[in-house]
Amino acid sequence: MLSNATPTYLTGFGGHFATEAVPGALPQGRNSPQRPAFGLYTEQVSGSAFTAPRHENKRSWLYRMRPTADHRPFTRYAGAPRFTADSATEPLAPNRLRWDPLPAAPEGTDFVDGLVTMVANRDPAHLEGVAVHLYSANRDMERRVFVDADGELLIVPQGGRLDILSELGRLEIGPGQIALVPRGIRFRVRLPEGRATGYLVENYGAPFRLPDLGPIGANGLANPRDFETPVAWFEDRDEPFEVIQKYLGSLWTTTLDHSPLDVVAWHGNLAPWRYDLSRFNTIGTVSFDHPDPSIFTVLTSPSETPGRANVDFVIFPPRWMVGEDTFRPPWFHRNVMSECMGLISGDYDAKAEGFAPGGLSLHNMMSGHGPDVESWRKASEAELKPVKIEGTLAFMVESCWPFRVTAEALGRAQSDYDLAWADFPKAKLP
Known part of the structure; x- marks a missing residue:
């Protein structure tokens, strides 16, 4: 399937979907047949423990052109110098802080190298906590993909549209929309408008879910049917591809001889999605x-x-x-x-x-x-x-x-933010 085709979506938050980009690629009645169709490889990707309760169990079965396990050893990645940076070594004062938008990224900066880590808590190894990053990019990710083993990624565009090409399909989003890429799913980002800015929320803990509504009742806030999951899509490209992986707070790289976005069919409930905040x-x-x-x-x-x-x-x-x-x-x-x-x-x-x-x-x-x-x-x-x-x-x-x-x-925080609360008049008691 051509990568410039208009993406198609399935609706519903956390649903169990079944989709194939080539008719007959998805096995029927079983997950791991002895000989998958077309010589595809069967792979399960789990977003929860195998024995998690059914209502919390997240996994998808993928049918791909090559197994993910086929790669050479990872080495340290030298790019993205301001992503996953260490926290300041001095004790942090309990001050309110505020930052201006990022300056434009140098020309030739893609989504990964344009990430700047701002705040974080907890250690990814503890499987709890969150980090907030900013991004500024002006170049497509070509022949390289990113995968985060530390957490799921919630992408919040502020300027410019993103075309997110993942193992489980394509998502197009712009300002006013959000997209989520699950932990461990490989993807790359193209910029239809040439440049883009925004926010990236990295959740190390339990996967995002819709909140309980309590006395609000059965309806309101974000409705499940407004979440859109992409249908199966794949790349068949036999050329060098770099895989950049975030693992325990550091970035690592290896090179494949093909695009890893080669999942021809999949079924399950662990998949990327997008949501329009105006809904x-x-x-x-x-x-x-x-x-x-x-x-x-x-x-x-x-x-x-x-x-x-x-x-x-x-x-x-x-x-x-x-x-x-x-x-x-x-x-x-x-x-x-x-x-x-x-x-x-x-x-x-x-x-x-x-x-x-x-x-x-x-x-x-x-x-x-x-x-x-x-x-x-x-x-x-x-x-x-x-x-x-x-x-x-x-x-x-x-x-x-x-x-x-x-x-x-x-080092980039506004120096005068505390003045936002200066000069409040004193209350006048009788």
């Missing part, structure tokens, strides 16, 4: 007070403590604000969770200035934060009539673990 059914108050941001959760990765997320992916999309006698922006708060926020487009309603699309902010656990002075003043004096927040899309990566900041990120 999110936003829930909010219709009386008074500002609900906490849990109602904006798109995806969650639970920890071993019920109700305490390893990672939550939360968005702040266009929405109506109607609360009576209510301070409508996010209130001032300190939180046992740690919050890393990015801005995809527009202005964030709790910060009047200094937070630009493509930028990032960090409020670690128990750090006091909330609206800046100008946003507080406008919200305190506003006429309380129904108002629709439009032209903006922000997101938050929330984790129960405190984030550590890379030396690269610490």
Whole structure:
């Protein structure tokens, strides 16, 4: 199948799919026949322990032109100098931090080499935690693929479209959409518009799932049918291909004599997907007070403590604000969770200035934060009539673990961010 064909999708979050790019490639009634069709190789890729409960068990059976096991030893990869960088060695102060967007990448930088690690927590070997990276790229990944053995990858474009070619099919996404590539799945990225910027959320822990809805009921937030998984697609290319693998926080490389994106058919429930954030059914108050941001959760990765997320992916999309006698922006708060926020487009309603699309902010656990002075003043004096927040899309990566900041990120942090909360007037008591 040609790589420039328009991708086709199957719908449903976490569904069990069966798809083939060549009729007859997918075996019927069994997973591992003695002689798969066309001389294909059978391979299972597992995203969970074999004995995980059925409702949490994730795996797919692949029928490919060559086995993944056929490769030479990996050696250290010398590229991507700002990806998987070590955290700053000095103790991290409990300060609020904020960053401007990345400067444009040097010409000839692809998706992998354009990744910059900003914040991370936990060790990937512990199978819990999360890292947040930025990317800036201006060149297609050609004859090279990337695979992350440390975690699943949630890709959040901010500028420019991405064509993601994976072992299990093709995904096209742009700003306002997200895509997930499971742990251990190989892929490469092409740039239809020539350049792209955005965010990459690397989840080391339990795979992202849709949050429970509780008293909301059966419907609302992200609906399962709006998630799209690609149909089978493959490359038949006998030429050198580099495989770059992230493993225990470091990057490794080896070279194959063929494209590893050669899966002709597959079935299972471990697969990439994409989701349009405009499909999110936003829930909010219709009386008074500002609900906490849990109602904006798109995806969650639970920890071993019920109700305490390893990672939550939360968005702040266009929405109506109607609360009576209510301070409508996010209130001032300190939180046992740690919050890393990015801005995809527009202005964030709790910060009047200094937070630009493509930028990032960090409020670690128990750090006091909330609206800046100008946003507080406008919200305190506003006429309380129904108002629709439009032209903006922000997101938050929330984790129960405190984030550590890379030396690269610490050196680029805005020096005046704390001034966002300077000069609040003192309350006047009677």
